[in-house]
Every structure is written in structure tokens, then in C-alpha cells.
Amino acid sequence: xADYKDPENTILMxxxxxxxxxxxxxxxxxxxxxxMKELARSGQYDGVVFHRVIDGFMAxxxxxxxxxxxxxxxxxxxGGSDLPNLPAEFSGIPHDRxxxxxxxxxxxDSANSQFFINFSDNHFLNRQYTVYGRVTxxxxxVDAITRGEPPASPDLMIxxxxxxxx
Numbered sequence: 765x766a767d768y769k770d771p772e773n774t775i776l777m778x779x780x781x782x783x784x785x786x787x788x789x790x791x792x793x794x795x796x797x798x799x800m801k802e803l804a805r806s807g808q809y810d811g812v813v814f815h816r817v818i819d820g821f822m823a824x825x826x827x828x829x830x831x832x833x834x835x836x837x838x839x840x841x842x843g844g845s846d847l848p849n850l851p852a853e854f855s856g857i858p859h860d861r862x863x864x865x866x867x868x869x870x871x872x873d874s875a876n877s878q879f880f881i882n883f884s885d886n887h888f889l890n891r892q893y894t895v896y897g898r899v900t901x902x903x904x905x906v907d908a909i910t911r912g913e914p915p916a917s918p919d920l921m922i923x924x925x926x927x928x929x930x
Contacts, residue, residue: 773797774927775804775897779909780919784881784902785927786864793853793896796866796875800896801926803828803845803877809924815840815914821886823909824867825921826878837914844876852894859889862906864897881906 768774768785775786788797803809803826812831816824825831829843852872859865863882866875875894882889883906899906909919 768927771928772801772926775800776923776925776927776930777809777902778922778924779902779905780922781905781908782902784905785900786897787900788897789857789895792855792857793866793894795850796853796894796896799845799847799850799877800879802847804924804926805929808845808877809921811920811922813837813840813914813918813920814909815918816880817909817911817915817918818883818913819911820884822865822880822882823906824878824880826867828877831920837918840914840918841878844878847876849873850875850894853896854891854894856891857895859886859893859895860898861885862899862903863895864899865889866894866896868893883907 773788773790777784790797808828814825827840827843828845830839867878868875
């Protein structure tokens with residue numbers, strides 16, 4: 765097992781090209797971090813597609829309700845988990861390349877299970893979407909995710925685990 769600074773707040777996301785290591789910012793957005801760990805530990809993120817991937821912007825995934833149904837992927841991005849929505853945890857942490865942001869509707873308190881990883885610095889999102897993690901290694905695997913809204917053949921999260929459990 766690799767030596768992670770805080771294994772309880774480190775996510776290991778397995779993609780087709782390799783492992784993406786994400787450091788959760790528990791001190792900044794504790795509710796969002798706890799939700800990600802809960803969904804990872806229950807296996808709900810495993811096999812979920814990246815349903816919205818915009819070159820130069822971000823890759824979005826995490827629709828545990830619709831993101832695994834290959835016959836109905838046009839619904840991906842419209843659902844969440846069966847858990848309640850989360851209150852916004854906006855902070856001064858910028859949406860830099862490799863940061864993890866909570867996807868939501870127009871309502872700031874509507875984040876649930878979906879998230880995105882920024883391909884570039886997207887500072888126009890600052891203080892409007894909760895930042896709760898950052899990629900510490902494997903960003904090249906994120907960069908290789910198939911583009912599209914939705915992609916014709918979407919990539920998926922093969923598995924998502926908390927490093928403390930791996």
C-alpha cells in the first residue's frame with residue numbers, strides 16, 4: 765500500500781488508464797467529503813460513467829442513480845443518491861486544475877453525489893460550487909477521459925475506494 769498523508773481522506777479512483785489519487789479537503793468541506801467516502805464505501809460509485817466531459821473545462825460523473833444504466837445513459841446527470849442533498853460549503857479554495865467540485869442544480873444546496881474534476885483553472889466557478897478535493901496523482905488519466913455531452917462511448921469509474929480501506 766502506498767504511503768498517503770491521510771488515508772482516511774484519500775480517494776483511489778480506478779480509471780481505464782490507471783489510478784487517480786484524490787486528497788479530500790475535510791477541513792474545508794466536511795459534509796461533501798463524508799458523502800464521497802460513504803458512497804465509495806458502499807460501492808455506489810463503482811461503474812458510474814463520466815456523462816459530461818468538456819475539453820478544456822471539466823469531467824463530470826457521480827450520478828449513482830442513472831450513471832450505470834447503459835440502456836438509459838441519456839438520463840445520466842439528472843440524478844443523485846438516495847441520501848439527502850448537501851448544504852453548500854463554499855470556500856476561498858479556487859477551482860484550479862485537478863480540483864474536485866460538487867455538481868449541483870441552480871439551488872446552491874442541491875449537491876448530492878455528482879462531482880466534477882477541473883481540466884484547467886476555472887476561477888469563474890469560485891465561491892459558487894463547493895471544492896472538496898484535489899487530484900494529487902494520476903491527472904494524466906483524467907485528461908484521457910473521452911469527451912462529450914454525453915460521450916458516445918463514455919468512460920467510467922471502474923472503482924472508487926477510500927485509501928484507508930484499500
